[in-house]
Amino acid sequence: MTTSKVRPTSPDHEDAYDRPVIERLIAVSFTLSVLATVGLGVTYWLGGQPQVEGALLFVALGGIGVGIVAWGKYLVPQGPYVQERHELRSDDVEREAMHASLGRGLRQLERRSFLLRLLGASVGAFGLINLFPFIRSLGPVPGKSLFLTDWKPGSRLVTASGRVVTENDLEVGGLLTVFPEGYENSPMNAIDQVVLVRPATTDLVTRPGRETWGPKGYLAFSKVCTHAGCPVGLYQQLTQQLLCPCHQSLFDVLTGATNVFGPAPRPLPQLPLYIDGEGVLRAQAGFDEPVGPGFWERGA
Amino acid sequence: MLVAPSTALAQPATSTPTPSSSAPIVYVNPPKSLIPEGRTLFSEDCETCHGVDAEGSYRAPNLQGLGAATIDFWITTGRMPLADPTVQAAEKPPRLTNQQAEAIAAYVTSLAPGGPGIPSVNLKTANISRGEFLFSEDCAACHTITGVGDALADNVFAPSLYPATPTQVAEAIRTGPGNMPRFGPGTLSNQEVADIVRYVEYLHAPNDRGGAGLGHVGPVTEGFVAIVFALGSLMVAGYWIGGRATR
Numbered sequence: 001m002t003t004s005k006v007r008p009t010s011p012d013h014e015d016a017y018d019r020p021v022i023e024r025l026i027a028v029s030f031t032l033s034v035l036a037t038v039g040l041g042v043t044y045w046l047g048g049q050p051q052v053e054g055a056l057l058f059v060a061l062g063g064i065g066v067g068i069v070a071w072g073k074y075l076v077p078q079g080p081y082v083q084e085r086h087e088l089r090s091d092d093v094e095r096e097a098m099h100a101s102l103g104r105g106l107r108q109l110e111r112r113s114f115l116l117r118l119l120g121a122s123v124g125a126f127g128l129i130n131l132f133p134f135i136r137s138l139g140p141v142p143g144k145s146l147f148l149t150d151w152k153p154g155s156r157l158v159t160a161s162g163r164v165v166t167e168n169d170l171e172v173g174g175l176l177t178v179f180p181e182g183y184e185n186s187p188m189n190a191i192d193q194v195v196l197v198r199p200a201t202t203d204l205v206t207r208p209g210r211e212t213w214g215p216k217g218y219l220a221f222s223k224v225c226t227h228a229g230c231p232v233g234l235y236q237q238l239t240q241q242l243l244c245p246c247h248q249s250l251f252d253v254l255t256g257a258t259n260v261f262g263p264a265p266r267p268l269p270q271l272p273l274y275i276d277g278e279g280v281l282r283a284q285a286g287f288d289e290p291v292g293p294g295f296w297e298r299g300a
Numbered sequence: 301m302l303v304a305p306s307t308a309l310a311q312p313a314t315s316t317p318t319p320s321s322s323a324p325i326v327y328v329n330p331p332k333s334l335i336p337e338g339r340t341l342f343s344e345d346c347e348t349c350h351g352v353d354a355e356g357s358y359r360a361p362n363l364q365g366l367g368a369a370t371i372d373f374w375i376t377t378g379r380m381p382l383a384d385p386t387v388q389a390a391e392k393p394p395r396l397t398n399q400q401a402e403a404i405a406a407y408v409t410s411l412a413p414g415g416p417g418i419p420s421v422n423l424k425t426a427n428i429s430r431g432e433f434l435f436s437e438d439c440a441a442c443h444t445i446t447g448v449g450d451a452l453a454d455n456v457f458a459p460s461l462y463p464a465t466p467t468q469v470a471e472a473i474r475t476g477p478g479n480m481p482r483f484g485p486g487t488l489s490n491q492e493v494a495d496i497v498r499y500v501e502y503l504h505a506p507n508d509r510g511g512a513g514l515g516h517v518g519p520v521t522e523g524f525v526a527i528v529f530a531l532g533s534l535m536v537a538g539y540w541i542g543g544r545a546t547r
Contacts, residue, residue: 051511069541078543160437169486173476176487177437197481233441236452236479243453245441250453261453 022074026067033063146295149222150192151271151286155180157196157220167216167279170198173237177223180283191291193223194271195232196281197253199240206256206270213272218281220271221257222291225249227264229293242268265294324425324494325470327417329368329409330402338407341400345381354408359385366475367415368405373471375401377464388456388478391463419470421497431499434492438483446516447503452479461500469497 036059043052090098109116157165157178162185165178176196183192197219204214213219221242223231230246240253241260249262257268269291272284290298342354349360356362363371374380375396379389396404405418436445442458444450449460456479461469473493476482488496506513514521 050509054511073541073543166486169484171476171482171484171486173482174484174487175438175481231441234452235481236454236456237476237481238479239454239456241453245450248453 019075022070026070026075029063029067029070031063033060033067036060036063142295145188146297147290149286149291150180150183150186150188151194151283152180153283153285155283155286157181157194157273157281157283158184160184165196165281167218167275167281170196170218172198172201172217174198175235175237177233178220178281191224193231194220195223195235195242196220197235197237197242199237199253204254206254210256210270210272212274212284213270215273215275218273218275219253220273220283221251221253221268222271222287223268224292225264226259226266226268226291226293227262232268322425323422323490325419325421325490327369327419329417330406332406332410334399334403334406335410337400338403338405338410341396341404342407345396346404349382349385354411363408364412365414366408368402368409368418369416369471370475370477371405371408372401372418373468373475373477375404377468379477391459416471416474419467419474419493421466421470421494423466423494423498423501426491426494426498428495428498428502430492431495431497431502434488434496435499438488439496442480444516444518446506446518447500448516462504464500466497466501469500470494473497 036056040053040056040060043049043056158181159165159176159178162181164181165176170176174197178194178196179186179189179192183189186192198217199219200217202217203212204217204219205211206214206219221232223233225232225244225246227244227249228246230244232242232244232249232251234243234245235241235253236243242251242253242257243249244251244262244264247263249264250260251257251264251268252260256270259265259267269287269289271287274282274284276282343352346354346363349357350363351357351360354363374389376394376398378392378394381395382389394401402418409415439447442450442452443461444458447461449458451457458480464472470493471477472480473483473488473496483493506516514525
C-alpha cells in the first residue's frame with residue numbers, strides 16, 4: 001500500500017485562511033449548540049412549546065454540523081490523496097487450490113445422492129409453506145362484497161349520528177349524507193354512504209323506469225364516485241350538480257346523477273326511495289348496480 | 301337544551317320571539333317602522349333587477365317569501381347591490397349599513413311573509429367540538445376544513461368564511477345563498493347551527509400548533525415553502541460543504 005499526493009499542494013495551503021479566527025468561529029458554533037441543547041432540555045422540562053423547541057433543536061444540531069464541516073474544510077489538510085488498491089485477481093496457485101478443494105467436497109456429496117435429494121425436498125417444502133403468509137397478506141377475497149351494499153328493501157335512512165330522516169327534514173335545496181339504519185357506525189360504511197338531496201317538493205323522475213324513486217322531491221345517490229371512490233359531497237343547488245372534489249367529476253342531479261364532466265365513467269347509482277306511513281324515508285331496495293369505481297369482474 | 305321543532309322556521313313568528321338566554325339562536329324580524337325607509341332604499345338599489353314588488357325578473361330572482369335572513373345576508377356581506385349579475389357575487393365591503401339592510405328586509409318581508417328572520421347566535425352555550433364534527437360533515441366538502449373556501453364547477457366557488465360574522469354564517473346555513481345547499485331545522489337544529497358558527501368563529505384565529513398557517517390552504521403552499529426554503533437552504537449548505545473536483 002502506498003499513499004501519495006497526486007499533486008503536491010502548496011505548503012502554505014493551510015494558512016490560506018486566518019486559522020485563529022476560524023478556530024474561534026468553530027468554538028462559538030459548538031458552544032451555541034451546547035447552549036441550545038440545554039435550552040431545549042429546559043423548555044421540554046417546563047412543559048414544552050413546539051416552535052421554541054424546533055428552533056432550539058435547529059441550533060443544537062446545526063451548531064454541531066457547521067462546526068464539523070468548518071473544521072474539516074478549513075483546518076484539516078486538503079487532498080486529494082490516492083491510496084492504490086492491491087491486485088484484485090488471486091494468483092494462480094491460490095485459484096488452483098480452491099478448485100481442487102471444491103472438487104473434493106462435491107464428490108463427497110454426490111456419493112450420497114439420496115440424502116441430497118431429501119435435503120432438496122425439505123428445503124423446497126419449507127419454501128412453499130412461506131408462500132402462505134404472503135398469500136394471506138393480499139387480504140380477504142372480495143367475493144360478492146363489491147356488488148352488495150348494506151341497503152336492503154325497507155332500510156330506513158339515518159344520519160351519521162343515527163337520527164332517522166323524515167319527509168320534512170330537508171328543505172328545497174337541502175343536502176344530507178345518510179346511511180342504512182344500523183350501519184351508520186359500521187367500519188364498512190364507506191360503501192353505504194348516500195347523498196340525499198331535495199331539488200323540489202313534488203315527485204321527481206330522473207329517468208324512465210325510475211318513476212317512483214324520487215318521492216316528494218327526494219333523490220338519493222351513492223356518494224362513492226364511480227371514478228376513484230372519493231365522496232361526492234359538493235352539491236351546487238342552483239345548477240343541481242354534484243361535484244367530486246378529487247378529480248372534478250361533475251354529475252347532473254335531475255337526470256339521475258349523469259356524469260357530465262371529468263373522468264367518472266358512469267353515473268352515480270341511484271337509490272330508490274319511498275316514504276312510509278310515518279313519514280320516514282326508506283329504500284325500496286338496494287342499489288341495482290355495484291357502487292363506486294369499476295373492477296375486473298364488474299364488466300362494462 | 302331548547303331545540304326548535306322541525307317546522308319552526310317554515311312559518312316564523314311575525315312578532316319578535318321572547319329572547320331567552322338559553323335559546324341557541326333567536327330569529328328576529330326587523331321592526332315594521334323601518335318599512336317606509338326600506339321601500340325608498342329598495343326602489344333606489346334593488347328594483348331595477350328584482351322588480352317593483354321584488355317579484356324578480358330575467359336578471360334576478362324573486363325575493364318574495366325568502367325572509368329577512370336572506371335579504372340581510374346578501375346586503376350586509378356586500379354582495380348586493382351587484383354590478384354584474386352574470387358572475388357569482390363576491391363578498392366585498394357593504395355599500396349599505398346594517399340598519400339599511402334591516403329596512404329593506406322589513407319592506408320585502410312586508411310584501412310577502414315567510415322565511416327565517418335575522419338570526420342572533422348565542423355562542424356561549426355552543427359546543428365547538430360538536431361544531432367541528434358537523435362542519436366536517438356538511439360544510440368542509442366545499443369550504444374546506446379550515447374555512448378558506450375553494451373552487452367548484454362552472455365558474456362557481458365556495459367563498460372564504462373568514463370575513464363572515466356569526467349572524468351571516470347562521471343566515472347562510474339557514475337560507476342557502478346561491479349554489480349553497482339550504483340546511484333547514486329538520487337537518488340541523490338551532491343548537492347544531494350555533495355549534496357550527498362557534499367553530500367558524502374559531503377558524504378566524506385558529507391555534508396553529510405546527511407553526512405558521514401559510515394561509516390554511518393546505519399542501520400546495522406547504523409544498524411550495526418546503527421546496528423553495530428547505531431545499532434551497534440544503535443546496536446552499538451542499539455548495540458550502542462540497543468542493544469543486546480538481547482535474
